[in-house]
Amino acid sequence: MHWLYRSLGFLCLFLAFYLLFTEALIPVYDFERPQPFHGKNWYNPFAAETLLWSRANFHIHSRTWGGLTNGYNTPAQIQAAYQKHGVHWIGISDYQRINPESPIPLYEHGWNIGKVHQLCFWPEKVRWLDIPHGQSIHQKQLILALLRGSCPFVVIAHPRFMHSYTGEELARLGGYDAIEVLNRYGDSVAEWDSALSSGQYAPILAHDNVHNVENPHELLSRWTEMAISPTASIETLKSALKAGKTVGYKNRTPTPITRPYPQFARIQMRGDTLWVKLTQPADSLRVIGQGGTVRAVAYHTDTLRYVASFEDTYLRVEAYTPEIEAYTSPLVRGEPTRRFLPGLKMPQTFFKIIGMTLLCGLLAFIGGGLLGRYT
Ligand SMILES: [Zn+2]
Numbered sequence: 001m002h003w004l005y006r007s008l009g010f011l012c013l014f015l016a017f018y019l020l021f022t023e024a025l026i027p028v029y030d031f032e033r034p035q036p037f038h039g040k041n042w043y044n045p046f047a048a049e050t051l052l053w054s055r056a057n058f059h060i061h062s063r064t065w066g067g068l069t070n071g072y073n074t075p076a077q078i079q080a081a082y083q084k085h086g087v088h089w090i091g092i093s094d095y096q097r098i099n100p101e102s103p104i105p106l107y108e109h110g111w112n113i114g115k116v117h118q119l120c121f122w123p124e125k126v127r128w129l130d131i132p133h134g135q136s137i138h139q140k141q142l143i144l145a146l147l148r149g150s151c152p153f154v155v156i157a158h159p160r161f162m163h164s165y166t167g168e169e170l171a172r173l174g175g176y177d178a179i180e181v182l183n184r185y186g187d188s189v190a191e192w193d194s195a196l197s198s199g200q201y202a203p204i205l206a207h208d209n210v211h212n213v214e215n216p217h218e219l220l221s222r223w224t225e226m227a228i229s230p231t232a233s234i235e236t237l238k239s240a241l242k243a244g245k246t247v248g249y250k251n252r253t254p255t256p257i258t259r260p261y262p263q264f265a266r267i268q269m270r271g272d273t274l275w276v277k278l279t280q281p282a283d284s285l286r287v288i289g290q291g292g293t294v295r296a297v298a299y300h301t302d303t304l305r306y307v308a309s310f311e312d313t314y315l316r317v318e319a320y321t322p323e324i325e326a327y328t329s330p331l332v333r334g335e336p337t338r339r340f341l342p343g344l345k346m347p348q349t350f351f352k353i354i355g356m357t358l359l360c361g362l363l364a365f366i367g368g369g370l371l372g373r374y375t
Contacts, residue, residue, distance in 0.1 A: 039334025
């Protein structure tokens with residue numbers, strides 16, 4: 001029987017340490033009430049008279065960690081594959097590693113079972129802290145706070161994938177800059193609308209999340225177009241990402257698109273009237289607003305005009321053809337504000353830390369006692 005008591009002792013000690021770092025030390029956040037965008041004037045990231053586009057993909061996995069993680073290609077193969085398709089901005093987002101050969105330095109943070117992942121752009125360093133099991137909103141907020149301190153642009157990766165972030169959570173969390181709405185592992189349009197409806201300025205990013213560039217079903221199944229010149233500087237790219245000068249595309253065909261497809265020639269707000277012009281007709285054009293509701297639809301056209309009402313807090317445009325879906329970042333009333341990190345509920349945080357630490361101490365005491373007696 002000694003082996004049983006010894007195992008129990010180890011289990012208690014493990015639980016004591018695990019709970020201490022993943023539960024006891026997690027603060028209780030005081031989340032703000034969602035406050036939809038408001039104001040008389042509109043913020044439009046696409047205000048330029050004529051829009052110029054450059055293609056981007058910031059979620060690509062190379063072969064790394066000795067082949068332990070899912071990724072098959074070298075950075076040179078990756079760059080060649082994307083450059084062939086005219087992708088100008090390339091970010092290799094290895095798990096927990098800043099690839100020195102990535103043109104845009106970033107990494108994908110997260111090693112938990114729930115796929116709660118974040119893309120960290122231009123990071124100072126890789127953060128290893130994570131909560132391995134299913135995460136509460138407070139644990140997710142703590143991780144965002146940690147990442148916020150070490151990278152200037154934090155993106156919520158693929159929220160729909162295993163429902164890693166729900167729409168309700170994205171409407172309360174603070175400290176993130178954008179949402180990866182389109183991803184081969186799950187598109188998260190409803191979650192995005194929930195975040196936007198809560199007054200969080202979260203531009204769209206769209207990525208194929210490639211693990212093997214030689215698989216034509218993976219490559220460019222989704223991509224982002226930036227409203228900047230392909231020859232723009234990195235500083236211009238940084239500010240364009242923050243400003244929301246992005247359109248997400250989804251390829252509805254099984255292999256990369258090679259034919260021309262509708263792009264946005266103009267997206268303008270004149271007073272309260274939204275004017276949209278495409279480079280070629282789409283089967284349908286839609287305007288989406290607060291709560292993800294459809295505000296306007298136009299069929300078989302390259303133009304759309306919509307007069308915003310006072311109920312419209314944000315507006316974004318979607319275009320559909322048999323080959324592609326396109327989603328613009330939102331135009332919003334007032335300023336493109338993002339929530340700061342929330343404050344703490346001090347009494348609850350205090351009592352939780354004390355209570356959980358006592359529990360961990362008791363478990364450690366029992367575990368230590370069992371091991372001392374039966375070894
Ligand atoms: Zn991921």
